[in-house]
Each structure stands twice: as C-alpha cells, then as structure tokens.
Amino acid sequence: MSRILAIYGSPRRKGNTALLLKQAVQGAKEQGAAVEEVMLRDLKMAPCLEIYACKKDGRCVIKDDFQGLYDSILACQGIMLASPIFFYTVSAHTKIFMDRCQSLWAKRYLLEKAVRGEGERTKKGLFVSVGATGGKKLFEGTLLTVRYFFDVCDADLWRYLLYRGLDFEGDVLKHPEYLEEAYSAGKELAQAVEGLK
C-alpha cells in the first residue's frame, strides 16, 4: 500500500487550504493509499538554528515534533502540502517546517552526494495554495520555494493547485469545482505513487 503524507500548513483548522487538502486526502484514501495527516499548528517545532549538526548523519538534533515528521517524509511515496499565501510566500508554520528540512538537504547533497537534476526522484509532491488577491505573480516566489523544498524530500513537484481570490474562512466552499479538482488530484497522486518504494 502506498503511503502519502498530507501536511496542513495554515493556522486555520478549517480554512480554505485545509478544506482543499481534506478533499485531496479523501481522493487518495479512496484510491487505496494510507494517508497520514499532520496539522503543523498542532506541533511543537522550533525554527532551524543553522548549526548544521545535521551534517553528521542527516538528522536534525533539535528534539521536538519535527523528528516524527522527518521519519514520515522518509517513509512515504507521496507528499501533499497545503499552505495559504502569507506575504507572497508560505505561512510561518510551513516555513519553519521547511527550514528544518535543511537536514534532508544535508543528507541528500552532503552525505549522499546527490547531484541536482541527476537521477530519478523517488517521491511525488502535490502543492495546494490559495491567496486573497488576484495578481499574476501571486504564487511565483512560493512555487520556487516549494519546488526546492520537495527536491530535498526527494520528490518532484508533480502537480500544484493554486486558487486566487479566496480570503475568508470557507470562501472555497463557493467553488465546488476547486474542491472537485483537489479530490481528483489526490486520487491521481495515489495512482501515480502506486508501486513506488
């Protein structure tokens, strides 16, 4: 059975990205994947201290809830990440988590000496995001951030779902087609990672 890690990055438990990710999770489960759901706001996670103790064995030395998440990243074949746009990037909860994944960067690029762009990535990533405004560049910087985040997790940015003009909690419910799209993406991600080790 394929394993998918679904990460809720908004401080809102039932916000727009959470509702979308829930749909994706539902789709993946119906496809037969085992999905672990993690709400970052419920975890105790310190920001990266940039001491690079992770250079030793690729593990972060800060003993908090990141440790479990690190193991879950290594064990899964698919990653779903949902974050709202806050000041043209991901939420603070999401960014703290991403920065702690510098330990995965150390593992991949320092210890395992991976070469960027070479070799197959073993996982696939789905990114879901929303912003209140409608600007053309709303997701530009964030996509770059997410692409490189997935890279250290050994995942391709397989697909992204980006929605503009959603602000207040539940706004996404006015767009059942977005929820439908998220459901299908979850289902398709589960299909795409079936058989991956």
Ligand SMILES: Cc1cc2nc3c(=O)[nH]c(=O)nc-3n(C[C@H](O)[C@H](O)[C@H](O)COP(=O)(O)O)c2cc1C
């Ligand atoms: C701290 C903060 C910063 C935000 N910055 C932006 C922004 O730069 N651009 C934008 O379009 N919306 C911005 N928003 C609006 C959120 O992206 C929007 O409300 C979104 O629907 C929240 O998603 P959620 O319900 O999943 O948390 C910001 C909201 C907050 C609270």
